[in-house]
Amino acid sequence: MARKAYIEIDPERCKGCGLCVNVCPQKIIKFSKEFNAKGYHPAQQIDPDEKCIGCGFCYMNCPDTCITVYRIPKE
Numbered sequence: 260m261a262r263k264a265y266i267e268i269d270p271e272r273c274k275g276c277g278l279c280v281n282v283c284p285q286k287i288i289k290f291s292k293e294f295n296a297k298g299y300h301p302a303q304q305i306d307p308d309e310k311c312i313g314c315g316f317c318y319m320n321c322p323d324t325c326i327t328v329y330r331i332p333k334e
Protein backbone atom coordinates (compact mmCIF):
# COMPACT_ATOMS: atom_id res chain seq x y z
CA MET A 260 0.00 0.00 0.00
CA ALA A 261 1.31 3.46 -0.83
CA ARG A 262 2.32 5.80 1.89
CA LYS A 263 -0.52 8.22 2.71
CA ALA A 264 1.11 10.70 5.03
CA TYR A 265 3.95 11.39 7.41
CA ILE A 266 4.81 13.94 10.04
CA GLU A 267 7.83 15.92 11.10
CA ILE A 268 8.40 16.89 14.74
CA ASP A 269 10.81 19.68 15.63
CA PRO A 270 12.90 17.91 18.27
CA GLU A 271 14.28 21.09 19.79
CA ARG A 272 10.86 22.63 20.45
CA CYS A 273 9.25 19.45 21.78
CA LYS A 274 8.82 19.36 25.58
CA GLY A 275 8.05 15.67 25.73
CA CYS A 276 4.52 16.10 27.09
CA GLY A 277 3.32 12.95 25.33
CA LEU A 278 -0.01 14.28 24.09
CA CYS A 279 0.80 13.34 20.51
CA VAL A 280 2.01 9.90 21.60
CA ASN A 281 -1.28 9.24 23.36
CA VAL A 282 -3.61 10.63 20.73
CA CYS A 283 -2.19 8.93 17.63
CA PRO A 284 -4.70 6.27 16.55
CA GLN A 285 -1.96 4.34 14.78
CA LYS A 286 0.41 4.38 17.79
CA ILE A 287 3.36 5.39 15.66
CA ILE A 288 4.74 8.25 17.74
CA LYS A 289 7.33 7.31 20.36
CA PHE A 290 9.77 9.13 22.59
CA SER A 291 13.34 9.35 21.41
CA LYS A 292 16.03 7.94 23.68
CA GLU A 293 18.04 11.08 22.96
CA PHE A 294 17.69 14.32 24.89
CA ASN A 295 17.11 17.66 23.24
CA ALA A 296 18.78 20.87 24.37
CA LYS A 297 16.02 21.48 26.92
CA GLY A 298 16.62 18.08 28.49
CA TYR A 299 13.47 16.37 27.22
CA HIS A 300 13.07 13.17 25.26
CA PRO A 301 11.38 14.52 22.13
CA ALA A 302 8.64 12.64 20.34
CA GLN A 303 9.39 11.13 16.96
CA GLN A 304 7.42 9.22 14.39
CA ILE A 305 8.43 5.58 13.97
CA ASP A 306 6.44 4.30 11.02
CA PRO A 307 8.23 1.55 9.12
CA ASP A 308 4.93 0.09 7.93
CA GLU A 309 3.69 3.47 6.64
CA LYS A 310 0.60 3.47 8.84
CA CYS A 311 0.25 7.24 9.21
CA ILE A 312 -3.16 8.26 7.86
CA GLY A 313 -2.60 12.02 8.06
CA CYS A 314 -5.48 12.51 10.50
CA GLY A 315 -3.72 15.48 12.09
CA PHE A 316 -4.66 14.54 15.67
CA CYS A 317 -1.01 14.85 16.70
CA TYR A 318 -0.75 18.29 15.14
CA MET A 319 -4.03 19.47 16.69
CA ASN A 320 -3.06 18.32 20.17
CA CYS A 321 0.51 19.58 20.33
CA PRO A 322 0.55 22.61 22.65
CA ASP A 323 3.77 23.89 21.12
CA THR A 324 2.95 23.43 17.43
CA CYS A 325 6.03 21.29 16.88
CA ILE A 326 4.35 18.95 14.42
CA THR A 327 3.83 19.31 10.69
CA VAL A 328 1.65 16.80 8.86
CA TYR A 329 2.32 16.03 5.20
CA ARG A 330 -0.43 14.31 3.25
CA ILE A 331 0.72 12.64 0.06
CA PRO A 332 -1.75 13.11 -2.81
CA LYS A 333 -3.00 9.99 -4.60
CA GLU A 334 -1.49 9.55 -8.03
Ligand code: SF4
Binds near residue numbers: 282304316328
Ligand atom coordinates in the same frame (compact mmCIF):
# COMPACT_ATOMS: atom_id res chain seq x y z
S1 SF4 B 1 -1.28 12.31 11.46
FE1 SF4 B 1 -2.57 10.89 12.68
S2 SF4 B 1 -1.81 8.82 12.20
FE2 SF4 B 1 -0.22 10.30 11.52
S3 SF4 B 1 1.19 10.44 13.27
FE3 SF4 B 1 -0.33 12.11 13.50
S4 SF4 B 1 -1.94 11.24 14.82
FE4 SF4 B 1 -0.71 9.52 14.04
Ligand code: SF4
Binds near residue numbers: 320321
Ligand atom coordinates in the same frame (compact mmCIF):
# COMPACT_ATOMS: atom_id res chain seq x y z
S1 SF4 C 1 2.52 17.01 21.76
FE1 SF4 C 1 4.16 18.35 20.95
S2 SF4 C 1 5.36 18.95 22.75
FE2 SF4 C 1 4.10 17.18 23.34
S3 SF4 C 1 5.43 15.37 22.97
FE3 SF4 C 1 4.22 15.70 21.11
S4 SF4 C 1 5.51 17.00 19.76
FE4 SF4 C 1 6.33 17.12 21.86
